[in-house]
Amino acid sequence: MKSARALPPQALAALLLAVFVVWFGYSVMLPVLPSFIQAADAGLTTDAVARHTGLASSLYTLALFLFAPLWGWFSDRHSRRSVIIVGLLGYGVSLLGIVSFGGLAGLYLERLTSGLFAAAISPVASAVIGDCAPNENWRARRLAWLGMAATAGLFLGPAVGAAAAVHSGANLAFASTAALAIITAIGSLALLPQCLPSGNLRTTAQDAAGRKVVHVLLALSLVLGVAVGVFEVGLALRGDRTLGLGSAKLALLFAECSLVMFVAQAIVFSPLFKAAATWRTIAPGLAVMGAGVLMLPWSTGLLSLSIAVGLVAASGGILVPVFTYWISLAAGPQQGANLGSQLAVASLGQGIGSAVVGLLFNSGLVPNIPFLLAAALLGFSAAMSLGATARIRGLEPAAL
Numbered sequence: 001m002k003s004a005r006a007l008p009p010q011a012l013a014a015l016l017l018a019v020f021v022v023w024f025g026y027s028v029m030l031p032v033l034p035s036f037i038q039a040a041d042a043g044l045t046t047d048a049v050a051r052h053t054g055l056a057s058s059l060y061t062l063a064l065f066l067f068a069p070l071w072g073w074f075s076d077r078h079s080r081r082s083v084i085i086v087g088l089l090g091y092g093v094s095l096l097g098i099v100s101f102g103g104l105a106g107l108y109l110e111r112l113t114s115g116l117f118a119a120a121i122s123p124v125a126s127a128v129i130g131d132c133a134p135n136e137n138w139r140a141r142r143l144a145w146l147g148m149a150a151t152a153g154l155f156l157g158p159a160v161g162a163a164a165a166v167h168s169g170a171n172l173a174f175a176s177t178a179a180l181a182i183i184t185a186i187g188s189l190a191l192l193p194q195c196l197p198s199g200n201l202r203t204t205a206q207d208a209a210g211r212k213v214v215h216v217l218l219a220l221s222l223v224l225g226v227a228v229g230v231f232e233v234g235l236a237l238r239g240d241r242t243l244g245l246g247s248a249k250l251a252l253l254f255a256e257c258s259l260v261m262f263v264a265q266a267i268v269f270s271p272l273f274k275a276a277a278t279w280r281t282i283a284p285g286l287a288v289m290g291a292g293v294l295m296l297p298w299s300t301g302l303l304s305l306s307i308a309v310g311l312v313a314a315s316g317g318i319l320v321p322v323f324t325y326w327i328s329l330a331a332g333p334q335q336g337a338n339l340g341s342q343l344a345v346a347s348l349g350q351g352i353g354s355a356v357v358g359l360l361f362n363s364g365l366v367p368n369i370p371f372l373l374a375a376a377l378l379g380f381s382a383a384m385s386l387g388a389t390a391r392i393r394g395l396e397p398a399a400l
Helices: 009-029 033-040 046-077 080-101 103-118 122-131 136-167 170-191 204-242 247-268 275-298 302-360 369-393
Strands: none
Touching: 009 080, 009 103, 009 122, 009 136, 009 170, 033 046, 033 103, 046 080, 046 103, 046 122, 046 302, 080 103, 080 122, 080 170, 122 136, 122 302, 136 170, 136 247, 136 275, 136 302, 204 247, 204 275, 204 302, 204 369, 247 302, 275 302, 275 369, 302 369
């Protein structure tokens, strides 16, 4: 089996910037979305603004769910580079559209089209890494770098969006992100190779085992997405409505979440650990996340909330790149479609988790039922994953 040629540094930098841009663009919108909606229609009530905020955000998640597997499938059969370039250009143009047209209709159209084109970036960038990986440790570390680039975008975006809204209006943040996306697309045209499935990928004889592993990891990614959705929305609602922490302290907790995730992603695939042994983190990681989710409704102060956030962020920061690595390794020539499916099911799970909290947070049925359900689901998945890891270990990445 021939060895793939590792990506040159400039091509890897283009991939990292592409992933950073789309997640930065997503998060830069978060703090300014309610005020943008209010400015678009001054007659809206507070409840109407909240409703439009939720619907506009859900459109983006829905687009990721619908289109990520399709972009990945297309990249498997044609060109990874072309998909990334089209995704970046479309993403930039969609952001310029909201600057040009504004209004609620423009906002909804932008969220849908931005999600459509953003869905092309992260899974296909990961597939490029898999195509060009000379060995499993190189693959693992570069996939972790992509996760860190996404986390950096999520961390920096809200601060930039909030600052832009205060000093020069949200449109400047949107226009700047659009320009960065278009510039990155032009750079990608020159820097990215025409990567297609290479001889470094798994053979046909291994595909049946690989498919089983992918199915297990997609199911776990769905569970992880549900837990993240429950935790994020639950933290915001409990911190604001129940504990009265205020926006500044909540922003600090979410910043902690991003920083812990960034560090965890850097550590899990560092030279300190062997990539082939990372399957051992799956069951403990799910269990730790379950403990963090379960701790949230009984946390009454900033310190206890910080501990809960740290547990969830650390386990999520480890599990997401581990899932991506093993899916990439198991997927063979269908990396694009399978990695796109990972983003799709994670987005679906996050949407489900967010909806569950929104519907049941003050339902009066069972106290703290969304958190109990999420923790139980994580605990059950941790127990079930103990048996599934035998299939993952059977991939034997060291033989590649």
